[in-house]
Amino acid sequence: MKMEWYEELDFDDNPFKKEGKTVGYDDLLEDVFYSIIAGNMLFIEGESGTGKTKLLKEAVNRFGGHGKVIYVNCKQLHKELNVERLLKDKYGWFSTRLLNKKPKNMILLLDEVEHLSKRNCERIKYYFDQNYLRSVIFASHDFDVVDLNESIKQRIHKKLTVKNLSDYEAVQMVKEKIGEEVLSDRIIKHVYKLSNKNNKRFLENSEIVCKIASQNKDLKEEDVEKILEETGIPAVAK
Amino acid sequence: MNRIWYKQLGFYNNPFSIKPAAFHDNLFGYEDLVARVIKSVDAGNFVFIEGEYGRGKTTILKHLLRYFGGHKKVIYFSVNRVEKRMQIRRLLNERYGRIGKWFDIRPKDMILLLDEVQEMDGKDVEKMLKFQKEGNFKSIVFVGQKYNETNFPANVAKNLKLFKLENMTENDAVSLIRKRIGKLEFFNDNVIKKIFVMSHHNARAMLKNCEILCRKAVDYGSEKITDKMLEEFFGEVVSVQEEPKDEKIFLELDEEAEEDFEEEVEKTPVKKTKKKFVEDISEDVAVEDSFEKDKKYFGESDEIDEELSRMEMEEEAEEEKEVNITNGVQDAVAAEEALGKDAEDILDKHYY
Numbered sequence A: 001m002k003m004e005w006y007e008e009l010d011f012d013d014n015p016f017k018k019e020g021k022t023v024g025y026d027d028l029l030e031d032v033f034y035s036i037i038a039g040n041m042l043f044i045e046g047e048s049g050t051g052k053t054k055l056l057k058e059a060v061n062r063f064g065g066h067g068k069v070i071y072v073n074c075k076q077l078h079k080e081l082n083v084e085r086l087l088k089d090k091y092g093w094f095s096t097r098l099l100n101k102k103p104k105n106m107i108l109l110l111d112e113v114e115h116l117s118k119r120n121c122e123r124i125k126y127y128f129d130q131n132y133l134r135s136v137i138f139a140s141h142d143f144d145v146v147d148l149n150e151s152i153k154q155r156i157h158k159k160l161t162v163k164n165l166s167d168y169e170a171v172q173m174v175k176e177k178i179g180e181e182v183l184s185d186r187i188i189k190h191v192y193k194l195s196n197k198n199n200k201r202f203l204e205n206s207e208i209v210c211k212i213a214s215q216n217k218d219l220k221e222e223d224v225e226k227i228l229e230e231t232g233i234p235a236v237a238k
Numbered sequence B: 001m002n003r004i005w006y007k008q009l010g011f012y013n014n015p016f017s018i019k020p021a022a023f024h025d026n027l028f029g030y031e032d033l034v035a036r037v038i039k040s041v042d043a044g045n046f047v048f049i050e051g052e053y054g055r056g057k058t059t060i061l062k063h064l065l066r067y068f069g070g071h072k073k074v075i076y077f078s079v080n081r082v083e084k085r086m087q088i089r090r091l092l093n094e095r096y097g098r099i100g101k102w103f104d105i106r107p108k109d110m111i112l113l114l115d116e117v118q119e120m121d122g123k124d125v126e127k128m129l130k131f132q133k134e135g136n137f138k139s140i141v142f143v144g145q146k147y148n149e150t151n152f153p154a155n156v157a158k159n160l161k162l163f164k165l166e167n168m169t170e171n172d173a174v175s176l177i178r179k180r181i182g183k184l185e186f187f188n189d190n191v192i193k194k195i196f197v198m199s200h201h202n203a204r205a206m207l208k209n210c211e212i213l214c215r216k217a218v219d220y221g222s223e224k225i226t227d228k229m230l231e232e233f234f235g236e237v238v239s240v241q242e243e244p245k246d247e248k249i250f251l252e253l254d255e256e257a258e259e260d261f262e263e264e265v266e267k268t269p270v271k272k273t274k275k276k277f278v279e280d281i282s283e284d285v286a287v288e289d290s291f292e293k294d295k296k297y298f299g300e301s302d303e304i305d306e307e308l309s310r311m312e313m314e315e316e317a318e319e320e321k322e323v324n325i326t327n328g329v330q331d332a333v334a335a336e337e338a339l340g341k342d343a344e345d346i347l348d349k350h351y352y
Helices: A026-038 A052-063 A083-091 A093-098 A118-129 A150-155 A167-178 A185-194 A199-215 A221-231 B031-042 B057-068 B088-103 B122-133 B154-159 B170-181 B189-198 B203-220 B227-234 B247-252 B261-267 B270-280 B282-287 B289-298 B302-311 B313-351
Strands: A041-046 A069-073 A106-111 A133-140 A156-162 B046-050 B074-078 B110-115 B137-144 B160-164
Touching: A026 A041, A026 A052, A026 A133, A026 A156, A041 A052, A052 A069, A052 A106, A052 A133, A069 A083, A083 A106, A083 A118, A118 A133, A118 A150, A150 A156, A150 B203, A156 B203, A167 A185, A167 A199, A185 A199, A185 A221, A199 A221, B031 B046, B031 B057, B031 B137, B031 B160, B046 B057, B057 B074, B057 B110, B057 B137, B074 B088, B088 B110, B088 B122, B122 B137, B122 B154, B154 B160, B170 B189, B170 B203, B189 B203, B189 B227, B203 B227
Parallel strands: A041 A133, A041 A156, A069 A106, A106 A133, B046 B137, B046 B160, B074 B110, B110 B137
Antiparallel strands: none
């Protein structure tokens, strides 16, 4: 039976598929956790692929398990579906419809808020003011593009900007996953550059390079570009 | 993340929460206005309260809700919740639950508090007027950003009393913060006033800024918020009317005693002697009415502070020295710990 490339490198699972520790996000994460605990609104801004969703998912991991966290990607939020329903459904059909209980202290994580409707914005404001929502976190690629109400903007405590990783952090991230020996620093940096400094794409690309490096021990920096071009995924940075 | 600034200071919840529901019992600067609103509600008028963002509109409504509440006579409704059109009949019926809905039973003499009425239009108001004529509503309080005449039919507008929310005064801002955090040594009153002015006299913005500043200060382990920190944060420092500083009293207190501070002050003879001082310096007081307000809220006066500080200048100088020394020691210990950690990290990496 043919071995997968990661099995040859003594990994049981594909290291790139595993949810690893986030590198370079410690401060951001702390801010996110803090604003959830303190009950504030927060806006996370960052280019696509820099890890906004990752941050929100970390928050789900940290606070989930008590039926308090709602993660919504607003893109998937249908026009008619409203936040009010969402809150109540999450709280349970039985207690909201029959006992008419109101949800309390929910944590709402909204991804891609540029798709959020005005009406839902107002609702969020109302529920936040009434303390049904303990904390709201918005994530989008650009704060200025998002069409939030002035009153919501005033309630937002802080605007976090997720930046691209530095070269060093990129190297750290890959090494965290696959260990020291497989890829050299220079190759990783080159892959990162070729991936337009986009995290998601960077991980995909490094997986491809890794696959080849596991068979070909002395991989050169120049080869990387060719490999990636062959797979057809990357857009080379100019 | 287990170190959250307000928990370190002994608060269970975030004391600077901007949610109106969290601290709806403190209302500062609007006592007169609320009294007048209550009067006209009792008289059965329509009331419109207009004010800009973050001035405390919803807080005032919450206050009214508490004032009139408890007899099942008040309906609070935020207009921005609705999908298309307000269903006023539904609101009234819900007072009697499901049966009310089925048989269309409507209560009499209700007080309706409406928040965010900028979402509402003339038709809704007319409907309300109809119900009011039938005796279902005693009075309606509208709260919104701006009074829009076109939304209100002429016969409503005639009976409508318009109230405008003015800015809070600086002293009100101080009382607001003091009510929430007690006598924390992070702020003295001047700093609060500065923050208030730099937040453009906006109460919500002030609370936000206070929270950020407090968090920073606790994280960096500094004892209080200085002008320098303000400058870093806002980029500028405005000067406010300086008042004699009252920080010196705090040095007498242990950290544990902080929370009981207000009670202690009332018990201590300081308060009794205060009146004498006030009489002595009555001229000053006459000049500054604002002082009078401060005293009402804090139960202490700045004049005494001056007097006290003069009397105990020497003792305090010593104490201050001590504090500085202990701080130095703590810093050193912290630095050592940090070093130790670093060293461990390095070791870990090597052996890993």
